[in-house]
Amino acid sequence: MKVRCWGARGSIPVSGREYVRYGGDTACLEIQSRGGAVLILDAGTGIRALGVDLARRGCADMTLLFSHFHWDHIQGLPFFKPLYSPATRLALGGRRGARRDVPRMLARTFHPPLFPVPFAKLPAQLTAAGFENDVLRVDSLVIRRTALSHPNLGAGFRIEEDGASLVYLTDNELSLRHKGGGTFEDYVAFCRGADLLIHDAEYTPEEYPQRRGWGHSHFADAAHLARAADVRTLGLFHHNQERDDDALDALLGRCRDLLAEPGDPCCVALSQGWETELAGPGAGGRATACGT
Ligand SMILES: [Zn+2]
Numbered sequence: 194m195k196v197r198c199w200g201a202r203g204s205i206p207v208s209g210r211e212y213v214r215y216g217g218d219t220a221c222l223e224i225q226s227r228g229g230a231v232l233i234l235d236a237g238t239g240i241r242a243l244g245v246d247l248a249r250r251g252c253a254d255m256t257l258l259f260s261h262f263h264w265d266h267i268q269g270l271p272f273f274k275p276l277y278s279p280a281t282r283l284a285l286g287g288r289r290g291a292r293r294d295v296p297r298m299l300a301r302t303f304h305p306p307l308f309p310v311p312f313a314k315l316p317a318q319l320t321a322a323g324f325e326n327d328v329l330r331v332d333s334l335v336i337r338r339t340a341l342s343h344p345n346l347g348a349g350f351r352i353e354e355d356g357a358s359l360v361y362l363t364d365n366e367l368s369l370r371h372k373g374g375g376t377f378e379d380y381v382a383f384c385r386g387a388d389l390l391i392h393d394a395e396y397t398p399e400e401y402p403q404r405r406g407w408g409h410s411h412f413a414d415a416a417h418l419a420r421a422a423d424v425r426t427l428g429l430f431h432h433n434q435e436r437d438d439d440a441l442d443a444l445l446g447r448c449r450d451l452l453a454e455p456g457d458p459c460c461v462a463l464s465q466g467w468e469t470e471l472a473g474p475g476a477g478g479r480a481t482a483c484g485t
């Protein structure tokens with residue numbers, strides 16, 4: 194599967210010369226199956242540019258899964274070009290109960306006077322992504338979901354294809370169990386052996402105590418999870434809006450210092466435009482995603 198990051202920021206988009214290397218758009222990832230099926234994770238402001246690219250590629254079938262409905266994960270959706278084409282077939286999903294929740298939540302934001310086009314009048318063909326027992330299949334991708342530890346609930350996803358695996362856990366507070374969320378051990382089990390774990394690393398350990406309960410992790414907790422679950426690559430995600438490029442470099446350096454034991458995961462900080470291809474053990478070995 195191919196993985197591309199279209200937005201790695203959390204909370205609010207940022208711009209300015211101090212943010213050009215990691216980018217300023219909020220959460221959006223694109224996963225492509227080996228057959229070219231498109232799975233999108235979250236609709237932060239990064240989904241705008243993805244929509245332009247999908248239209249250019251002539252892609253009409255896609256699945257979009259929301260981790261949750263906080264603004265930074267839905268804010269780009271009104272400007273997602275494929276929504277305005279009747280040829281688009283878009284399956285929408287998220288946490289348990291999303292079959293009912295997704296249209297209800299989106300109808301609240303696509304609604305005058307917040308936005309001029311009502312959700313029910315969007316030209317695209319919208320359907321519900323059909324999870325069965327927390328498992329969804331999109332072409333050759335098998336997607337499993339788990340509950341996030343985050344205010345107002347949410348879902349994390351594990352995506353597998355031909356033995357390769359990606360876990361996406363953003364807005365997940367590892368040091369505090371929110372209502373409906375899992376324990377640290379639950380997340381270790383969910384991430385076990387993943388090739389790439391993309392995890393919330395919004396804070397430094399020094400910042401965290403003042404923000405405990407806000408639903409996010411510090412990078413040392415993300416590193417601890419990656420090591421405990423024996424993942425190959427840890428991708429730091431949901432970058433704080435105050436953390437400019439140089440500060441993110443410094444945070445990444447500290448995380449790499451923590452993961453310096455033999456056999457530890459390698460570590461990257463996701464940036465807008467970052468991409469990698471994950472291949473299973475039968476496809477010529479399992480390289481880490483840090484060199485890409
Ligand atoms: Zn967020």
Ligand SMILES: [Zn+2]
Pocket residue numbers: 261263343364408
């Ligand atoms: Zn959130």
